Amino acid sequence: MSFTNFLETEILDHVFGGNAYTAPGTHYLALYTAAPGEAGGGTECTGTSYARQTVAFTVSGNEATNSGAVEFPTAGNNWGTITHVGVFDALTSGNLMAYGTLTASKAVETGDVFRVPAGDLDITLD
Numbered sequence: 001m002s003f004t005n006f007l008e009t010e011i012l013d014h015v016f017g018g019n020a021y022t023a024p025g026t027h028y029l030a031l032y033t034a035a036p037g038e039a040g041g042g043t044e045c046t047g048t049s050y051a052r053q054t055v056a057f058t059v060s061g062n063e064a065t066n067s068g069a070v071e072f073p074t075a076g077n078n079w080g081t082i083t084h085v086g087v088f089d090a091l092t093s094g095n096l097m098a099y100g101t102l103t104a105s106k107a108v109e110t111g112d113v114f115r116v117p118a119g120d121l122d123i124t125l126d
Contacts, residue, residue: 048076
């Protein structure tokens with residue numbers, strides 16, 4: 001996953017500018033049907049029962065990995081083909097912090113449940 005301009009600026013300002021950055025208490029995983037980028041954008045999933053889900057991370061070395069499975073509610077209608085995910089600092093609106101492309105796209109149809117197993121979501125700094 002890549003950091004967005006928002007998070008890159010916050011980190012640089014914190015580390016090199018000496019200005020405090022308060023990390024969000026909760027992170028939320030969003031699903032996308034069109035790619036977001038450094039400045040945000042993309043097309044976040046919409047549909048009956050869709051909502052961002054909380055995601056927790058474990059950090060080891062230069063990598064943060066989701067520490068538990070993330071499960072979205074049962075789709076009440078077709079959500080489209082999920083191609084990307086994003087990590088936000090709020091349940092609605094908020095700031096996109098990181099984003100990435102799924103290794104395999106997934107069409108979510110009525111009655112499907114989208115899951116991300118523990119350890120499958122990695123954010124790495126080089």
